[in-house]
Amino acid sequence: MSELSEIREQYVILLLGATDKPIPTIRHVQKEIFILSKIQPQIQDLFHFEKHYEGPYSQLLQESVRDPRHYERAYHVTSRDSLILLPNGRIIYDDLVEQTREDKYFITLMDSLRLIRTIYDKLSKDELLFLIYETYPEFIQFSNVYDNLVKNEERREKIITNLRRKGLITKDRFEELIKSDS
Amino acid sequence: MIPSTGDFIVADSSFYICFLHDIQNPEILLLMLREFEFAMGNKVHCEICKCTAYESIQNTGHIVVVSDINFSEILRPFFSKYENEKGEGEIVALAVLLYGMNRLEKLILDDDGPREFVEKNLTHMLDFMTGTVGFVGKCCYETHLLEKALSLQILSDIEHSNFRVSQEVLCKVRRLINEELGV
Numbered sequence: 048m049s050e051l052s053e054i055r056e057q058y059v060i061l062l063l064g065a066t067d068k069p070i071p072t073i074r075h076v077q078k079e080i081f082i083l084s085k086i087q088p089q090i091q092d093l094f095h096f097e098k099h100y101e102g103p104y105s106q107l108l109q110e111s112v113r114d115p116r117h118y119e120r121a122y123h124v125t126s127r128d129s130l131i132l133l134p135n136g137r138i139i140y141d142d143l144v145e146q147t148r149e150d151k152y153f154i155t156l157m158d159s160l161r162l163i164r165t166i167y168d169k170l171s172k173d174e175l176l177f178l179i180y181e182t183y184p185e186f187i188q189f190s191n192v193y194d195n196l197v198k199n200e201e202r203r204e205k206i207i208t209n210l211r212r213k214g215l216i217t218k219d220r221f222e223e224l225i226k227s228d229s
Numbered sequence: 230m231i232p233s234t235g236d237f238i239v240a241d242s243s244f245y246i247c248f249l250h251d252i253q254n255p256e257i258l259l260l261m262l263r264e265f266e267f268a269m270g271n272k273v274h275c276e277i278c279k280c281t282a283y284e285s286i287q288n289t290g291h292i293v294v295v296s297d298i299n300f301s302e303i304l305r306p307f308f309s310k311y312e313n314e315k316g317e318g319e320i321v322a323l324a325v326l327l328y329g330m331n332r333l334e335k336l337i338l339d340d341d342g343p344r345e346f347v348e349k350n351l352t353h354m355l356d357f358m359t360g361t362v363g364f365v366g367k368c369c370y371e372t373h374l375l376e377k378a379l380s381l382q383i384l385s386d387i388e389h390s391n392f393r394v395s396q397e398v399l400c401k402v403r404r405l406i407n408e409e410l411g412v
Contacts, residue, residue, distance in 0.1 A: 162325045165350070182305055182306040
């Protein structure tokens with residue numbers, strides 16, 4: 048069990064180290080690792096994402112972020128709910144990359160994390176959750192924010208328009224979302 | 230898994246379908262397949278398998294189908310259902326991953342939506358991005374794979390087919406072919 052929790056913390060470090068910036072919020076950590084689990088199903092086995100109040104949620108990931116046991120000084124949740132990689136964490140990240148630089152799975156994993164960070168970090172908390180609900184509607188169950196975020200017409204239109212303005216969704220996706228009567 | 234060596238072209242399904250179906254000239258695609266290595270994911274592979282002429286290219290050994298990783302999920306929230314079914318998000322993600330490995334030769338994207346997404350969010354990929362018509366031009370004046378007369382004929386065939394491309398792009402590529410190789 049402790050080996051698995053160590054691996055989970057390593058994934059958090061790898062996600063953080065993929066770019067030189069903090070992850071905007073803990074919600075971003077949750078959803079970005081969730082997206083990674085959709086690409087590589089063995090990651091779902093590691094984190095066990097479930098339907099929850101704010102979309103897919105992993106209690107195991109939350110514990111790894113809030114209360115790391117193996118890498119205690121690798122990262123830190125700020126008062127603004129962002130997650131930053133500490134200098135010790137950067138050393139651990141560099142070591143992990145060095146140890147696995149010939150591993151094709153790891154190379155693909157790191158490139159996937161970089162792409163996820165590049166795109167998903169640009170989303171606000173609401174935009175992120177909105178898109179998750181619109182893409183993975185099975186996670187609407189148990190939500191306590193869905194009606195106000197996705198079904199509220201005014202809020203919905205504002206989010207979709209912002210996403211389009213930022214160039215984060217294609218024109219086809221914009222039209223699909225605007226026409227959808229979620 | 231992505232092979233250990235080689236650089237790859239990642240193209241959307243429109244590229245393959247252009248030659249297999251729209252202009253019904255799989256021999257041109259075969260020429261390209263013999264010159265370059267192509268990589269694709271499951272969705273693009275499924276799309277082009279629907280073409281009856283697909284069997285003429287399936288055993289060239291120069292198409293790699295990366296099926297062990299579900300690339301289509303990375304960008305799925307940002308593309309429409311139709312775009313995702315065609316594999317547009319999948320090939321953008323695959324191209325980005327190959328770029329990260331320094332193994333991307335070209336990204337061939339024809340639809341405006343995915344092209345705009347790359348332009349706005351993945352600017353480091355722009356030097357690699359082209360369209361089908363642009364790639365035909367480059368096969369002529371850069372790699373000299375296609376002779377000038379043949380290239381211009383291909384562009385004419387594309388222009389008169391159901392393949393969607395603007396006159397502006399066609400004119401630009403014709404001009405480049407003539408400028409680089411002499412009128």
